[in-house]
Amino acid sequence: MQPFRLDSAQLDNQGIATAGTCELISYDSAQLNMFAAELSYCQPHWHEAPELIYVLSGDLSLTVHQQEVKLAAGDLAFIGADLIHALETQTGCTLLTLQFSPVLFHDTHPLPAGFAFFTAGQVAAGQLTAQCLSMLELVLQEGVSFFALQAQIYALLACLEVLLVRQPLISAMTVGAADSREEMVIRQSIARINETFAEPLTVADLAEQAHVSYSHFSRLFKKVSGYSPSDYLTMVRVNQAKPLLKSMQIPITDIAGKVGFAEHRAMLAAFKKYCGVTPTEYRKQYYADFDWRADDERVTATPNKPLALSLARQIMRTGSAKP
Amino acid sequence: MNRTAKQCLSDMTVSDKVTLLTGNGLWKTAQLPELGIEPLTMTDGTYGVRYSPEQIDHEGNWSITDFLGVVNQSADEPSDKKGSEALFGHTLPATCFPNGSALACSWDNALVAQMGQALARECQALGVDILLGPGINIRRTPLSGRGYEYYSEDPLLTGELAASLIKGLQGEGVGASLKHFACNNSEYRRTEMDSIVDERALHEIYLSGFKRAIDKADPWTVMSSYNRLNGQQTSQHRGLLHDILRQQWGYQGLVMSDWYGVKDRPASLLAGNDLAMPEVARDKAELLAAIDNGTVDETVLDTACLRMLALIDRINAGRKTPQPVDMPGHHQLAQHIAEESIVLLKNSDGLLPLDTRNTPRIAVLGPAAHAPVIQGSGCATTVPSMLDRPLDEIIDVAGEQAEVTYSAGVGDGETSAEEALLLASSQAEAADVAIVFISTAVGEDGENGDRQHLDVVASHAALLSAVAAVQPNVVVVLMNSDAVVMPWLGQCKALLETFFAGQGVGRAVANLLFGLKNPCGKLTVTVPNSLEETPAYLHYPGEALKHYYSEGIYVGYRYYDKRKMTPCFPFGHGLSYTTFEYRSIEVVNKTLGTGESLQVDVTVANTGARFGKEIIQLYLSFPGIELAQPPLGLKAYAKVALEPGETKMVSLTIEADDFRAWHPALKDWIVEPGKYGISVGPSSRELPLSATVQVAGSNYRLPLREDSSLVQVVKDEQAFSRVVALVASRSGLEASVIRERLITIAPELFCGLFIALTEFLNVPVSRKELLEALRAD
Known part of the structure; x- marks a missing residue:
């Protein structure tokens, strides 16, 4: 599983490695990961770290704990620890x-x-955006002190704490209560997919392993994650294929096999469905983007395109990426 | 610069002038702000814009540490930068268009001009004023390390294409640098080697493309080469740079040196090499000293400065505000040029184009299918803005109907050669068709070094053999710098020759394989059967630092035709998925006066079922009486697009100058009078249409000497009349009788005229009297 995650200071593959059920997030000394990226979708995942998202541009639909909301430029969302979330956009967003x-x-x-x-x-x-922008300004300063950063992080959290009390969509209480056996079953299935996507895995196999009927499994999976299990499986494979496509080393026909597609034609169909482009076109989009290509190691580790934080600041200040 | 060049010159000190005529850093010219002179920026190369930010923006220099950094790079690091290329620094991505050897196969002047325009737009976006190209040396031997940059073995085609590229570039306001002037036709010890070229070959073959490009497109600069020519360093060769380029051809632009190509700065300026590149402090000091001690006259300095100031004016007048470049559009252009340039050399049983309904299982094999060889290695090497991988594009074009498998078929760190071959042949056997990509060794071609042989990579040839053993339907896609030998030709049914077709090669190949596009390129060199039969073989690469061009004017197809040898594939060859019929030829002028051009109308029909383009070639046969001639010389061509069933009449023109031949005795061009043959067809060895034209010829008088034969003297009416008068005055016979008798006896007299007259005919004439009679007017 490769949800987007990239911080400009450091990236080690452990940071995005999947360990069982969820994304592991590693931190610098700052105890905050801050990054900007362009993306088209993010498969259902969860992690221990709470997350705040600011939509720089475009619009998207965010599914959190079985609820779907639409977000547009300037909107924010807070996702608490261990909530399953996924996002998708038709138009692309940053x-x-x-x-x-x-x-x-x-x-x-x-x-x-x-x-x-x-x-x-x-x-x-407005309040949250101002806090985020202050945070960004601080991060972009050279030689900023650890305590100044820490102070700003807590200022932001203080603001969040107040606002969350006023307008929770899913309260902390609800989350705890819903953490049922059913959800555990699906989380285990997701974990299984994340670990064994490269093998010839089917929905029937997953249902059997979960000891529930095929139809019940499918309904439950959709309810918990927002996606049908076959969609989810294909998305994971597509997401795994993307960094490989960006690498210049691996022939395209080998990539299909490496991520579990029975043959190249299946990968072609999946890319058309989830990305609107063929794997060939996806690979070339990456290659043609000089900013993106410039730092191979960073970008090949993620399916998404990172965005400079300074550009994010510009968008937040002016609402436009153009100076 | 607002003031006139003359005013500016009068304000300059000698030191300013020397500065103006020397580079400024690696890629710029002088900056003299008090005189209003701003630097010009130049960059390589011939098929893509190589912009090095470290070297241009940060005024970096070649540094030994950079060089060592590259040398020490471990082999498994993903880098294809090797050897001298490393010295030229890291460059920004730019469109890597088809290299000269591929581009030329389009035979399409308009398309080449379009590429020139695109290169100019990429230059302007980066603030580059002069692009250091095109390079147009004649591809005399396929071993030449930089053959991939150059166009052809034929000077007319070379000159036409170069003119088109220059027009495209300069029309957009970016200066061209026509290079490498002259006779740098192989890279072996290029800075020391002396090319020994006879006068006819020099003018008719090696200089003729340059002259054509200069006449038609007036490149703003010409670049002298690294080698010596007939004993002199070209950057110091006054006969070349002044007598021929300036006086005979009337070239008004600027001559610059190749980078570090000047060995003696004062001598180079005296010879006419105006600008020395790049900045070398010693060059400046030596030139200043030479002016100081009077070795170099200041008027020589002034002439060169005026040319430099004129160049600056030209560039300032044409300079445009940088616009963002449509890189996707340029990528499409690169794909399109590749499609127009790739040559279908063979297509037995109509194997191509592939139809996924008949051959749904496709085995793609060979490392170049995934990592195509799109260009050569050297100062022209471009970081591509985009890359079409053949395998990826084949998968996209073939679509979901096709089942495509791939393996490299050659060993690497993880797989042994045997395992790789085993996998490849099992994939090939399970498929309906195998497409095998084979190439020449990467990095072997390049600067200051030639290829060692004409073979493809041995493991690729082994792969083809293994595949051919199990699969009858084999298509070979070839990626190579210059011609290769093809002992494996019988192992494939179809062969696509791409040369180095740039970053769009993958899509172009896929479109051609599946018939979305119809191949329409033709060879611009002869493909030999063996290295040993190639025209330059015997004296290549020279010895004792002299390289005799012993085949003279018989370069390329001229050699094969003259010796009636059959090459592997002849010059001008290229197949199509449709068929063309050459219907008729009409020579518009039946006789041709001096200085007239000849129009030939040719009618061609598309008799097949597909849209296609045909390159119609016109060759001229000279009378070959006064001067020996090759059987055929290309004199005109046209690329014509025809719908199925369509017929078109195309007018081809042989320009007046193209009837000329260089007479070494006269040191001038002549047009021999007589009957010339005109042949038209799809290749130099397939010429179904022919006609003749009577040409009046030019008035020329060969120098006569006392030992000239009487037969020769009889041909020269003026001299003969004087000889007749002289003999008549001594013999007492009527002049008319003498004339008649001398004509009758001429073939019998085996001695020179002086001895014949005095010893055999007993005519008492002195040597002085005879020479007086034979003298030219």
Whole structure:
């Protein structure tokens, strides 16, 4: 599983490795991951770190804990720890993402939980955006002190804490209660897919392993993750194929096999469906983008295209990527 | 510059002038702000814009540490930068268009001009004023390391294509640098080697393309080469740079040196090499000293400065505001040029185009299918803006109907050669058709080094053999710098020759394989059967630093035709998926006066079922009485597009100058009078249409000497009349009788005229009197 995650300071493959059920996120000393990226979709996943998303451009639909909301430029969303979330966009979008290290929190003062979103123009969105921009300004300063960063992180969390109390879409309480056996079954299936996508895996196999009927499994999977199991399986394979396509080393026919497609034609069909382009075209889009191509190691590790934080700041300041 | 060049010159000190005529850093010319002179920026290369930000923007220099960094790069690092290329720095991505050897196969002047325009737009976006191309040396031997940059073994085709590229570039305001002037036709020890070229070959073959390009497109600069020509360094060769280029041809532009190609700066300026590139402090100091001690006259300096100032004016007048470049559009152009340039050499049983309904299982084999060889290695090597991989494009074009498999078929670190071959042949056996990509060794061609042989990579040939053993339907796609030998030709039914077709080669190949496009390129060199039969073989690469061009004017097909040898594929050859019929020829002028051009109308029909393009070639046969001649010389061509069933009449023109031949005794061009043959067809060895024309010829008088034969003297009416008068005055006979008797006896007199007259005919004439009679007017 490769949800987008990239910080400009550091990237090690462990940072995005899948360990069982969810994305592992690693942190620098700052205890905050902040990155911007362009993306078209992100398969269902969850992680321990709470996450705040700011939509820089485009619009998308975000599915969190079985609820779907539409977000547009200027909107924000907060996703608490361990909530399954996925996103999808028809037009493409760019996001600024902040992930908070669990180290920031304390037994007596836990991390904010639940899910909420904030629509552009509202007072709440304005306050959060201002906090995010301050954070960004700080991160982009040279030689900024650790304590200054830490102070700004807590200022942002304080603001979030207040706003979350006012407008939770999924409260922290609800999340706990819904963490049922059924959801556990699906989380296990997702984990299985994430681990064994390269093998000839079918929905029937997954249902059998989960000890539920095929139809019940399919319904449940859709309910929990927002996707049908076959869609999810294909998305994982497509997502796995993308970084390989960006690498110049592997022939395209080998890539299909490496990520579990029975043959190249299946990969072709999946790419057309989920990306609107063929694998060949996807590979060339990457190659033709000089900014993107410039730093091979960083970009081949993720299916998404990273965006410079300075550009994100510009968009936040002016609403446009053009100077 | 607002002031006139003359005013500017009068304000300059000698030191300013020397500065103006020397480079400024690696890629710029002088900056003299107090005189209003801003630097010009130049960059390589011939088929893509190589812009090095470190070297141009940050005024970096070649540095030994960079060089060592590359030398020490481990082999498994993904880098194809090797050898001298590493010295030229990292460059920004740019469109890598088909290299000269591929581009030329389009035979399409308009398309080449379009490429020139695209190159100019990429130059302008980067602030580049002069692109260092096109390189047009004649491809005398396929071993030449830079053959991939050059166009052809034929000077007319070379000159026409070069003119088109220059027009495209300069029309957009970017200067061209026509190079490498002259006779740098192989890379072996190129900076030391002396090319020994006879006068006829020099003018008719090696210089003729340059002259044509200069006449038709007036390149703003010409670049002298690294080698010596007939004993002199070309950058210091006054006979070449002044007598021929300036006086005979009337070239007004600027001559610059190749990078570090000047060995003696004062001598190079005296010879007419105006600008020395790049900046070398010693060059400046030596030139200043030479002016100081009077070796170089300041008027020589002034002439070169005026040319430089004129160039600056030209560039300032044409300079445009940088616009963002439509890189996807340029990529499409690169694909299109590749499609127009790739040559279908063989297509037995109509195997191509492929139809996925008949051959749904396709085995693609060979490493170049995934990593295509799109260009050569050297100062022209471009970082491509985009790359079409043949395998990827085949998959996209074949679509979901096709089942495509791939393996490299050659060993690598993980797979042994045997395992790789085993997998490849099992894939080939399971398929309906196998497409095998084979190439020449990467990095072997390049600067200051030639190829060692004409073979493709041995493991690729082994792959083809293994595939052919199990699969009858084999298509070979060849990626190579210049011609290769093809002992394996019998192992494939179809053969697509791409040369180095640039970043769009993958899509172009896929479109051609599946018939979305119809092949329409033709060879611009002869493909030999063996290295040993090639025209330059015997004296290549020269010895004791002298390289005799011993085949003279018999370069390329001229050699094969003259010796009645059958090459593997002849010059001008290329197949199509449709068929063309050459219907009729009409020579518009039956006789041709001096200085007249000849129009020939040719009618061609598309008799097949597909749209296609045909390259109609016209060759001229000279009378060959006064001067020996090859059987055929290309004199005109046209690329014509025809719908199925369509017929078109095409007018071809042989220009007046193309009837000329260089007479070494006269040191001038002549047009021999007599009957000339005109042949038209689809290749130099398939010429179904022919006609003749009577040409009046030029008035020329060969020098006569005391030992000239009487037969020769009789041919020269003026001299003969004087000889008749002289003999008549001594013999007392009537002049008319003497004339008649001398004509009758002429064939019998085996001695020179002086001895014949004095010893055999007993005519008392002095040597001085005879020479007086024979003297030219």
